[in-house]
Amino acid sequence: MRLKRTTRFFLYVLTAAMISTALARAVPLSDDYSDQQKSAAMSVERARHHINTLGERCISHDNSDYTLRFLLHLTAIDNMDVTLPTDKILATLPPALKEQLAQQLRHEVDPLEGNVAICGSFKADLRQGRLDYAYTNPEQSKILRDIFSADETMRIAKRDQDIKAGCLKNRYNNGARAFDETLGQCECMLKAIKHGASDPQIDSWLASLDKTPPWWAEVVTDIMQCQ
Structure with missing residues (x-):
């Protein structure tokens, strides 16, 4: 299917408007982590487990709450500069620390505590960024972001997900409410770009979104199939 030049340009402008700017380049660190870094990762993992568990409980209570699904996914992407190094560190923990963390997660008290009103404040916290780890775990976040900023693979991984996040926000703001369908469309768009x-x-491209890159003409047809 051939597209008119004006259509290709419109799609480029629309897609570019969805995308956040890229993060700075960096160089990788070794996998030899300090006790402080391990402790920070374990702390963030407990916080992540709490958020995910509460999100699952609230969704199970009200399966029609599409906004909560969007907010949870977008918050997870925002937090990737903390969770990517967390995952890398957790994979290197000795068995004793892994078991200690697993026990802590298994014995977490039900975050809903029988009070479904918590879900309303939980959603408000997600929307306002109050569950970003920079807010809930500031000291640990700084330690982990230092690792993130020195790892090129992590930077690219988050950059790619930021592109998807821009797509999700744009589609939600323009009326999309079916989370799974919208997520699939945005993942399709990201795959086409990659x-x-x-x-x-x-x-x-991300450094100058006002300019149409030469490769865009080859990508736009694939993006059209994502609609």
Whole structure:
């Protein structure tokens, strides 16, 4: 299917409007983590488990709450500069620490505590960014972000998910409410971009979204199939 030049340009402008700017490049660190870094990762994992558990409980209580699904996913993407290093550190924990953390997670008290009104304040906290780890775990977040900022693979992973987040926000603000369908469309768009452009090309594009990149013409047809 051939598209008119004006249509291709419109789709480019629309997609570019969804995307946040890329993060700075960096170099990787080793996998030899300090006790302080391990402790920070375990603390964030407990916080993440609490958020995810409460989110699941609230969704099970009101399965029609589509906004909560969007907010949970977007918050998870926002927090990736903390959770990506957390995951990397947790994978290196010795068995004793892994078991200690597992026990703590297993014995967490029901976050809903029989009070469904908590879900309303939980959603408000997500919307206002009060469940970002920079807010809930500031000291641990700083430690983990230092690792993130020195790891190119993590930067690219979050950059890609930021693109998807921009798509989700744009579609939600324009009336999309079916989370699974919208997520699939945005993942399709990201896949098309990743297939049609290299990481340096994507970085260059994100640094100047007002300019249409040469590779866009090859990507736009695939993006059209995501609608």
